[in-house]
Amino acid sequence: MDTELTQQPxxxxxxxxxxxxxxxxxxxxxxxxxxxxxFDIELIExxxxxxxxxxxxxxxxxxxxxxxxxxLVAGLEQIRQEYxxxxxxxxxxxxxxxxxxxxxxxEIVGDVGKxxxxxxxxxxxxxxxxxxxxxDRIDQIRSQLREFQTVLIDIAEVNVETLIPGYTHLQRAxxxxxxxxxxxxxxxxxxxxxxLGEIQKRVNISPLGCGALAGTTFPxxxxxAAKELHFxxxxxxxxxxxxDRDFAIEFLCAASLIMVHLSRLSExxxxxxxxxxxxxxxxxxxxxxxxIMPQKKNPDVPExxxxxxxxxxxxxxxxLVLMKGLPxxxxxxxxxxxxxxxxxxxxxxxxxxxxxxxxxxxxEFKTDRLRxxxxxxxxxxxxxxxxxxxxxxxxxEAYNLVGKVVKTCLAGGKLLKDLTLEEWKAxxxxxxxxxxxxxxPQRVVAARNSYGGTGFDQVNQALQxxxxxxxLS
Ligand code: ARG
Numbered sequence: 001m002d003t004e005l006t007q008q009p010x011x012x013x014x015x016x017x018x019x020x021x022x023x024x025x026x027x028x029x030x031x032x033x034x035x036x037x038x039f040d041i042e043l044i045e046x047x048x049x050x051x052x053x054x055x056x057x058x059x060x061x062x063x064x065x066x067x068x069x070x071x072l073v074a075g076l077e078q079i080r081q082e083y084x085x086x087x088x089x090x091x092x093x094x095x096x097x098x099x100x101x102x103x104x105x106x107e108i109v110g111d112v113g114k115x116x117x118x119x120x121x122x123x124x125x126x127x128x129x130x131x132x133x134x135x136d137r138i139d140q141i142r143s144q145l146r147e148f149q150t151v152l153i154d155i156a157e158v159n160v161e162t163l164i165p166g167y168t169h170l171q172r173a174x175x176x177x178x179x180x181x182x183x184x185x186x187x188x189x190x191x192x193x194x195x196l197g198e199i200q201k202r203v204n205i206s207p208l209g210c211g212a213l214a215g216t217t218f219p220x221x222x223x224x225a226a227k228e229l230h231f232x233x234x235x236x237x238x239x240x241x242x243x244d245r246d247f248a249i250e251f252l253c254a255a256s257l258i259m260v261h262l263s264r265l266s267e268x269x270x271x272x273x274x275x276x277x278x279x280x281x282x283x284x285x286x287x288x289x290x291x292i293m294p295q296k297k298n299p300d301v302p303e304x305x306x307x308x309x310x311x312x313x314x315x316x317x318x319x320l321v322l323m324k325g326l327p328x329x330x331x332x333x334x335x336x337x338x339x340x341x342x343x344x345x346x347x348x349x350x351x352x353x354x355x356x357x358x359x360x361x362x363x364e365f366k367t368d369r370l371r372x373x374x375x376x377x378x379x380x381x382x383x384x385x386x387x388x389x390x391x392x393x394x395x396x397e398a399y400n401l402v403g404k405v406v407k408t409c410l411a412g413g414k415l416l417k418d419l420t421l422e423e424w425k426a427x428x429x430x431x432x433x434x435x436x437x438x439x440x441p442q443r444v445v446a447a448r449n450s451y452g453g454t455g456f457d458q459v460n461q462a463l464q465x466x467x468x469x470x471x472l473s
Pocket of ligand 1: 040096123126332
């Protein structure tokens with residue numbers, strides 16, 4: 001089914017594409033339905049590179065002559081240049097990128113071009129192209145992650161002692177260092193970076209030479225071709241090689257997690273930019289206005305990122321469903337993997353770029369408002385309980401007592417810092433004048449010096465660790 005191209009008039013979508021077995025041409029609507037050239041053109045450079053390695057392998061093993069091999073490689077290189085210069089734009093009559101390249105090659109080098117597909121099928125070919133494409137994109141996404149992490153570190157570094165309310169249940173819980181908050185995202189992105197590196201190992205295995213499904217009768221050298229393409233290894237089972245898309249699903253899982261992280265950060269930016277929080281202002285370069293409400297400045301960037309997360313999750317779901325019922329080996333269903341993959345790659349890259357710009361230069365922290373926020377609530381209540389516990393009162397007892405104090409304060413419209421020393425002493429004789437210092441926000445944060453906590457010493461340590469991780473890669 002997948003051999004022997006016949007010459008066909010360019011531009012005629014009903015022209016016969018397959019062997020002499022076929023009597024009549026495809027119905028034009030079916031030709032359009034079947035064609036993937038509209039999207040798999042994205043793979044063209046990888047298709048060319050893959051074919052060049054295949055041609056070299058054919059020559060090296062004596063399956064074709066060295067001269068034929070050289071002509072094929074040079075002809076393919078010409079197609080690459082034509083494509084880059086916008087001169088090669090195949091239409092749907094080519095069906096897919098693989099046929100398009102092979103047909104153009106035959107136009108350029110003549111009948112020798114028809115030898116390229118010896119000992120190969122489009123099934124192992126498309127698998128090779130997709131892996132080469134993804135390998136490159138993973139490298140690009142990993143360097144984008146690194147850039148984003150660098151921006152987070154830069155901002156964290158100058159905000160170790162900037163305090164921000166910390167939340168659980170979106171209720172003010174305990175104040176934290178702004179740097180600590182930002183470094184939480186550094187950690188998420190670090191896992192994303194490492195995860196992609198681990199997936200890369202399974203992306204970088206060559207299916208080339210698995211043929212249509214069962215291998216080939218020619219004495220090919222799969223390891224040579226794989227090495228030419230910088231693959232780390234070859235698939236050991238041809239049926240698995242042509243039909244495996246685990247690597248794509250793994251990538252979509254990793255891409256989905258990146259989007260989860262970006263979307264959580266987006267949600268915080270949206271909240272923080274609201275008048276209710278007022279922790280940041282968005283700069284004009286990264287915000288838009290309303291067409292009707294002149295006072296508005298909208299956080300479109302984080303909203304779009306939050307929204308686009310859904311697309312990537314959808315592609316992951318689509319790919320899982322695509323695969324779950326497929327009998328071995330290749331089935332045309334697999335053509336559907338590409339748009340899911342391409343769109344996810346584009347979405348993740350675009351979101352990373354936009355969020356990096358937003359965080360680097362698109363917003364400003366309102367430090368006055370933050371200072372106010374951490375000193376006008378009861379987020380130091382745990383510290384009062386800790387104060388008593390450190391002086392021998394069992395923690396649970398101290399906790400109950402402070403609960404009562406908070407209740408009284410609330411009723412009287414006061415904060416803990418407003419209580420007089422007499423009032424403190426009346427609550428418990430262990431309170432001394434140093435209670436005021438113990439509940440001051442800066443002190444409250446500094447004191448959480450347990451490993452991984454928000455204490456300034458810990459945050460400074462974490463910053464150093466983060467920087468050395470970046471330096472390592
Ligand atoms: N365009 C096809 C795809 O994306 C290429 C492989 C076609 N193979 C076949 N046996 N029809 O999967």
